[in-house]
Amino acid sequence: xxxxxxxxxxxxxxxxxxxxxxxxxxxxxxxxxxxxxxxxxxxxxxxxxxxxxxxxxxxxxxxxxxxxxxxxxxxxxxxxxxxxxxxxxxxxxxxxxxxxxxxxxxxxxxxxxxxxxxxxxxxxxxxxxxxxxxxxxxxxxxxxxxxxxxxxxxxxx
Numbered sequence: 001x002x003x004x005x006x007x008x009x010x011x012x013x014x015x016x017x018x019x020x021x022x023x024x025x026x027x028x029x030x031x032x033x034x035x036x037x038x039x040x041x042x043x044x045x046x047x048x049x050x051x052x053x054x055x056x057x058x059x060x061x062x063x064x065x066x067x068x069x070x071x072x073x074x075x076x077x078x079x080x081x082x083x084x085x086x087x088x089x090x091x092x093x094x095x096x097x098x099x100x101x102x103x104x105x106x107x108x109x110x111x112x113x114x115x116x117x118x119x120x121x122x123x124x125x126x127x128x129x130x131x132x133x134x135x136x137x138x139x140x141x142x143x144x145x146x147x148x149x150x151x152x153x154x155x156x157x
Contacts (some may be wrong), residue, residue, distance in 0.1 A: 070095040085115035
């Protein structure tokens with residue numbers, strides 16, 4: 001008889017375990033939801049922050065560099081200055097100026113070599129007299145912002 005009681009007790013324990021799995025205590029399980037959801041929310045926030053930082057580091061950026069002011073012309077093998085076509089230059093000083101300039105620092109008119117027919121002309125003239133190429137290169141715009149808020153504070157803006 002003790003063997004039957006042992007089997008009966010084992011059966012009862014198995015049925016109690018199955019009852020807990022098949023029809024659980026829903027109140028206790030609902031109370032455990034924050035324990036399971038908090039790590040998932042934390043993991044999601046972590047992944048979003050890491051992805052945002054990775055994009056911020058690797059995003060494409062404009063690499064525009066403007067060279068304002070004149071620069072020295074390149075010197076050829078025979079010792080003469082080489083001026084790039086389409087850019088104003090001062091042959092006497094061997095200086096190449098930025099696009100859009102028509103007068104040098106001393107006020108003297110600049111010269112431009114036509115990129116199409118390689119004829120020199122004044123930088124003040126926008127059309128080549130030889131080939132008819134219209135070359136109007138404007139200087140890059142400089143964006144200047146205010147140094148601070150407008151007079152009277154931000155409420156005026």
